[in-house]
Amino acid sequence: MLQLEQAGQPVETPKHLAWLNSIAGELATATLIRLDETLPWYRNMPPVRRAAIGGVAQTGITSFISWYKDPKAQPWVAADVFGSAPRELLRSISLQETLQVIQVVVEMVEETVLKEHPDLHTAVLKYSRDLAFSAADVYARAAEARGLWDARLEALVVDSIISGETSQEISSRVAALGWQADGAVAVLLGSTPSSEDPDGVRKTARKLAADVLVGIQGRRQVVVVGLMEPTNDAEAKIYETASALEQYFGSGPLVLGPTVLSVSDASKSAKAALSALAVAATVDSPTRPTHADKLLPERALSGDPLAKQSMLDKYYTPLADSQSDLLSTLRAYLDCGRSLEATSKQLFVHANTVRYRLKRIQEIIIENPTDPRSAFMLQIALALGAISDSESGVRR
Template sequence: MATPKHLAWLQSIAGELATATVSKLEHTLDWYSKMPPARRAAVGTVAQNGITSFIDWYQDPNSQPWAAADVFGSAPSELLRSISLQETLQVIRVAVEMVEELVVKEHPDLTDAVLRYSRDLAFGAADIYAKAAEARGLWDARLEALVVDSIISGETSQEISSRVAALGWRADGQVAVMLGVALSDNDPDAMRKAARKSNSDLMIGIQGRRQVAVIGLAKPTSDPNPAILATAMALEPYFGPGALILGPTVQAVADAQRSAKAALSANAVAQASSSNSRPILADELLPERALAGDSLAKTTLIQAYYSPLANSSQELLQTLRKYLECGRSLEATSKVLFVHANTVRYRLKRVFEEVNADPTDARTAFVLQVAITLGAISDQESGTRR
C-alpha cells in the first residue's frame, strides 16, 4: 500500500533519480556510450520513463496491469531498431540498481515494491520483443516467398537484388536453384540449418506441391559446382519423392532466374530420363530440354559441342556424324568414310579431347547427336558453313 509520505518523497527525487540512471548507463554500458546521439537519447528516455512509471505504479499498482506498456510507450519500434532484448534488460537492471541505491537504501520498506515492479517490467519487455520477433518472422516469410516467386517467374535482376537485401541475404558466392516435390510436413528451419552446415545461405518457397530452394554459397569460389552439389545433397531429404532438379550455377543471386529457368525446363522433361539421381543436374537433360523446345538448352548444346568441332575441324565433325549414324560401329563408319578403323578411333579420341565428351558412351552419343543436328539446322537457317 502506497503511503503519502513515501509517494511525496519519490516524486521529489524523480528528476535526480532519472539523471543518475542515465549517468550510470553511460559509465556502465559500453554499447550505450557508443551509440549515435539520437538513439542514445531514445534509450535514455525509456530509462527515465521507467523511473516515472515506477512512481505512478507505486501510487496505484492496479492502474498498470502491464508495466512495460507505460515505459516503452510509442517507442518499441525505435527501441527494437536500436538495441537487442539482452541490452534492454541491461538498461532495466541499471535502472533498478539506481532505485535500490537511492530509494531502498533510504526506505528499506520499499524493497518489495521495487522487486515486483522490476519483475513486471522485465516480463513486459520480453513480451514486446517476442511480439516484434513474431511479426518480423511473418514479414520475412512473406518477403522470402515473394523473392523466390520473382526468381521463378524471371523478374529483373535489379528487383531481386533489392528484395534479397531487405531479406538479409548473406551469401556472396555463386547461386543455384533446386526444385522438387514439397513434403506435407516440410521443415524450413531444419533446411536452413543443413544449408548453414554446408556454408551456404538458403531461401525457400512453396508453390503448390512444388518446393523451391535457392542455394547461395557464403563466399565465391573458383569451382563452385562441388560446393553447390554438396549443399543440394544435404537438402535432398527435405524434398518429397519424384524428380529433384538442380539448375546450373550462376555468379550471383541477381542471375538466379537463369538457373531457375533451366531447372523448370528440366523438371518438365524429367520423366523422359531414366536417371535415378537425386538431384539431377538440369544440364544433364539438355537433349530432352532441347527436344521440348527449350531455346537455352539448344544454344548450350550448340555452343558446347557443335561449334567447337565445326570451327576446329570439319573432318572431326563429319567422322562423328557418320559414327553416330552408323550406330557407333567403327567398322561401318570406316567403310562409309573409306578410312581404316584405327583412323576413326583416332578421330573419335580427338573429338573427346575437343569437347570433353566420349562418343563411345551411349548417353553421351545421344547428347552429341542432338547437338550436331541442332547445329546443322542452325547453320542452315543462318546461312553459315553451307
C-alpha cells in the same frame, strides 16, 4: 494506494508516494549518469539515440511511481515506456542491451529508494519483475512480426526468381532478409515433402557454409542455394549442398539448375531447372539431384531455346569450328550405329583413324561419343546444328 505488510497488518503509504514524486527528477539524472558510466555501447551512440534511451529510462522511473500508486488499475506495460522513443530504436538495440538498461534503472531505484525506505523492498522486486517480463514481451512480439514479414518477403523473392526477374531489386530484397551468401548460386527444384521443414533445410545448409531461400509453391518446393564465400570449385560445392538437402524434398525428380555468379542471376538457373523438371520423367531413374544440363536433349526436344543454344555452344560449334573431318566423322559414326568398321568404310579411312578422331572429339567437347547417353545428346546437337546452319546460311 499500494499497501505494504508490516507486522501482518496492511499499512497505507501516502508518505512514500509523496517522497517518490519529490525525487523522480534527481533519480532520472543519476540513472543517466550511471548508464554513461557502465554501458560502453551507450556512450558510443549518437547523441539523438542516447537521448532516446535516456528518455526510455526516465519514463521507466516515472512508470514505477505510477505503478506503485495503483498496480492493479494501471498495470505497467513496457510498450508504453518504449513509446517515448523512435520506432527505429527497438531495431537499433538488442534485447540484451535493453535488459542492461533495465538493470541499471532497477539498480538505481533500489539504491535510492531502499536506502531511505527499506520497507519498499517488496514493491521494487515486483516492479523489476514486471519490467523484465514486459520488455521481453515487446521483443517477442517484434520478433514474431519480423518472422511473418520475413516469410512473406522470402516467398516474394522466390516467386520473383522463378518468374524470371533479374533486376537488382532481388539483391536488395535478400539483403533485407539477412542473405549472407557471397559466392555462386543455383536453384534446386523438387516436390514438396509431406512434412515441410524449412528450418531443417537452413540448418543443413549452414553446416555446409551455404545460405538458402526456401519457397513452397503448391506441390513444388524451391530452394535457392548460395555459397557463403567464392570458391574455385563452386559447382561441386553447390552439388554437395544440394545432395545434403535431398532429404527435405518429396519423392520424384529433383533438379539442380546451372551455377550462376550471384543471386541477382538466379532466375537463369531457375529457368533451366524448371525446363529440366518438366522433362525429368522421361529419364529412367534419374539421380537426385540431377543437373539440369544433363537433360539438355530432352529440354531441347521440348522446345527450350536455352537448351538448344547450350547444345550448339557446347557440342556443335566447337566441332564445326575445328578440323572439318571431326564433325563429319562424328556424324558418320552416329549414323552407322556407333560401329567403327561401318564408319571407316563409309569414310574410306582406317578404323584406327576413326578411333583417333573420336578421341579428339572427346577432348574438345568433354563427352565420350561411344557412351550411349552422350551419343544421344550429340545426335540431337548435330540435328540442331544442321537446322541452325540451314536457317542462317552458315556452313552450307
